[in-house]
Amino acid sequence: MIGLDAIGVVAGLLPAAVAVHHAMHRTTPGWWRSAGFWALFAASLIAGPWLPDVANGVIVLAMVALATAGLRPAPVPTTSDDERAESAARLGSKLFLPALCIPAVTIAGTLLIPDGKIAGLALIDPKQVTLVALAAGATVALGFAIRLTRAPRAAPAAEARRLTDAIGWAMVLPQMLAALGGIFALANVGTWVAAGVTSVMPLDTPMVAAVAYCIGMALFTIVMGNAFAAFPIITAGIGLPFVIHQFGGDPAPVAALGMLSGFCGTLMTPMAANFNIVPVAALELRDKYAVIRVQMATGLILLAVNIAILTIFVLPGAE
Amino acid sequence: MLVLSGIAIIVIGFALGVHPLLVVTLAAFASALAAGHGPIEVVGMIGKAFVDARFLAVPWLALATIGLLERAGLREHARGLVRRLRGATTGRVLIGYLALRQLTAALGLTSLGGHVQMVRPIVAPMAEGAAERNDDAPLDDDTRALIRANAAAVDNVGVFFGEDVFIAIGSILLIRAVLEQNGIIVAPLHVAIWAIPTAIAAFLVHGARLLLLDRRLRKRRA
Numbered sequence: 001m002i003g004l005d006a007i008g009v010v011a012g013l014l015p016a017a018v019a020v021h022h023a024m025h026r027t028t029p030g031w032w033r034s035a036g037f038w039a040l041f042a043a044s045l046i047a048g049p050w051l052p053d054v055a056n057g058v059i060v061l062a063m064v065a066l067a068t069a070g071l072r073p074a075p076v077p078t079t080s081d082d083e084r085a086e087s088a089a090r091l092g093s094k095l096f097l098p099a100l101c102i103p104a105v106t107i108a109g110t111l112l113i114p115d116g117k118i119a120g121l122a123l124i125d126p127k128q129v130t131l132v133a134l135a136a137g138a139t140v141a142l143g144f145a146i147r148l149t150r151a152p153r154a155a156p157a158a159e160a161r162r163l164t165d166a167i168g169w170a171m172v173l174p175q176m177l178a179a180l181g182g183i184f185a186l187a188n189v190g191t192w193v194a195a196g197v198t199s200v201m202p203l204d205t206p207m208v209a210a211v212a213y214c215i216g217m218a219l220f221t222i223v224m225g226n227a228f229a230a231f232p233i234i235t236a237g238i239g240l241p242f243v244i245h246q247f248g249g250d251p252a253p254v255a256a257l258g259m260l261s262g263f264c265g266t267l268m269t270p271m272a273a274n275f276n277i278v279p280v281a282a283l284e285l286r287d288k289y290a291v292i293r294v295q296m297a298t299g300l301i302l303l304a305v306n307i308a309i310l311t312i313f314v315l316p317g318a319e
Numbered sequence: 320m321l322v323l324s325g326i327a328i329i330v331i332g333f334a335l336g337v338h339p340l341l342v343v344t345l346a347a348f349a350s351a352l353a354a355g356h357g358p359i360e361v362v363g364m365i366g367k368a369f370v371d372a373r374f375l376a377v378p379w380l381a382l383a384t385i386g387l388l389e390r391a392g393l394r395e396h397a398r399g400l401v402r403r404l405r406g407a408t409t410g411r412v413l414i415g416y417l418a419l420r421q422l423t424a425a426l427g428l429t430s431l432g433g434h435v436q437m438v439r440p441i442v443a444p445m446a447e448g449a450a451e452r453n454d455d456a457p458l459d460d461d462t463r464a465l466i467r468a469n470a471a472a473v474d475n476v477g478v479f480f481g482e483d484v485f486i487a488i489g490s491i492l493l494i495r496a497v498l499e500q501n502g503i504i505v506a507p508l509h510v511a512i513w514a515i516p517t518a519i520a521a522f523l524v525h526g527a528r529l530l531l532l533d534r535r536l537r538k539r540r541a
Contacts, residue, residue, distance in 0.1 A: 007377055008374075013380075045373050045376055048366075048370035051366075052363075053362075053363035053366045053367040054366060055366065056363075056367060057362035057364070057366030057369075059366065060365055060369045061344065063340070067338065067340050067341075068338045068340065078390050083392075084389075084390070084391070084395050085392060088393070088395040089392075092396065096393070096397075096441070098384055099385065099441065102384065102430075103430045103431040103437075106430040107431065128374075131374055134380075138383075138384065142383050142384045144384075146387065148391075149387055149391035151390070151391075155387060155390060156383045157383075159382075159383060159389070159390055163385060163386045164379075164382060167382075169338075172340070172376075174372075174375045175373065175375050175376065176343045176344070176369065177343060179343075179347065179365050179368035179371075179372060180343050182364075182368035182372075183347045183351050183364055184350060186354065188322060189322050189325065189326065192323055193323075193326075227490070231493060231494070231497060232493075236497075236501070240501055244503075251505055252505040252509040253510075253513035255494040256510045256511075256514050257513065259483065259490050259493075259494055260480070260483060263479040266475075267475060267476070267479070270333055270339075271329070275475045276475070278434060279471035279474075280468075282438070282439050282471075283438070283443060283467040283470070283471060285464050285467060290467075290468040291471045291472055291475070293468070294468045295475065298476055298521070301524050302480070305517060305524075309516055309517065
């Protein structure tokens with residue numbers, strides 16, 4: 001059955017190709033650091049599930065050491081501005097098709113094969129259908145793009161490396177933060193934070209309880225980088241005992257607004273690397289916090305909106 | 320109490336500009352050691368958790384395709400398309416993408432977007448092209464960076480405040496599961512309906528800010 005292990009192997013091919021490309025085109029003195037970093041990342045994705053935990057941990061620590069020492073992106077030969085303009089004029093809007101092929105295949109796969117069964121055969125792990133469809137979509141799109149642009153044989157790996165180098169170590173940061181979130185959970189960091197919030201604020205009116213719940217969700221999401229990690233802890237610590245049980249809030253809207261307050265926190269934190277740090281690298285921006293700066297005001301205003309909706313429309317007897 | 324040292328390390332490390340991968344590793348060690356785990360055990364915990372989260376690496380597969388399309392002029396084409404469009408401004412282009420992203424996410428189609436697949440090759444060049452329309456001068460670096468950061472932000476705001484309207488999305492399932500553990504049964508639809516007011520507010524607030532961005536860009540170009 002095609003599941004997470006198989007998807008990991010496919011995902012590992014990209015950093016593997018980048019590592020080989022670095023090793024074959026040694027133009028900068030520090031080439032071995034980049035080659036090593038991407039080779040280790042590939043090894044972790046491809047072989048990780050079959051290696052002992054400590055070996056996987058050593059791989060991660062070696063990657064951190066190489067990245068801290070500095071990865072050196074080297075220039076990759078690509079097309080000139082004139083060549084691109086000429087090619088854009090020739091191919092026109094057909095250029096959008098391979099790019100749109102990725103979401104199209106992902107969505108089609110998710111909708112058409114929801115239980116992972118093809119012609120009655122349980123071929124795909126039902127929990128991983130979307131990821132399998134995404135990997136399939138990326139593969140189909142790559143073949144399509146090679147044909148459409150009549151790319152030379154060396155171009156796919158060179159272009160993958162050009163973009164991978166541009167994004168750099170930010171590519172593994174989301175996985176590192178997910179690992180940190182798991183360790184925070186094992187170390188019961190959340191229980192301590194929830195206890196701290198409730199001991200600082202006297203939650204004796206519906207208004208204060210609503211404010212504490214929404215701001216608690218936002219703050220804890222800022223720390224953890226993930227509203228999903230914050231939700232069970234803050235809801236058990238503040239939402240259920242105070243907002244729902246003591247002040248009679250309807251559970252469905254209380255929980256919905258709590259989750260949305262967490263999303264406001266996601267807009268404001270570098271810990272949500274996937275959303276806030278990766279695009280900085282992908283768009284080659286100099287200011288690490290450029291995206292967060294733009295999102296800050298929207299996050300704060302929507303947090304206030306959530307608190308207002310919760311207090312005015314959901315909690316009985318609150319002014 | 321000492322388990323909170325991980326949080327302190329994150330805050331101080333990020334503030335001082337220490338390499339983020341190093342900060343995260345140190346924070347993981349600090350919290351896990353404080354919780355009574357041995358150093359070798361912590362290395363294993365990090366390795367296992369890192370491998371368990373490997374699904375996060377799948378979207379990078381799009382990089383080869385996007386690179387090839389960029390090589391063939393995709394960004395130039397997206398930019399040129401908007402430059403020929405009458406009435407297009409950066410703010411309006413991004414408001415259009417915000418609406419599209421929110422509506423598709425509300426239908427459960429969260430894969431239709433993303434910074435690498437959609438913003439870098441298509442949305443950001445369109446937003447830049449709209450700003451270049453009025454005069455043919457190229458954008459200065461700061462303005463280009465501001466427009467790109469806004470394009471990335473729209474993708475985030477759109478998906479965050481659209482997806483919760485869809486009843487089968489991860490967050491709604493999590494809400495249901497957490498409440499159920501505490502003996503409260505809620506219908507997913509009931510939760511999803513309460514995401515609509517904030518979704519509308521998000522469109523109005525962020526849309527208004529994008530119109531203000533247009534004003535700011537006009538002033539800069541004048």
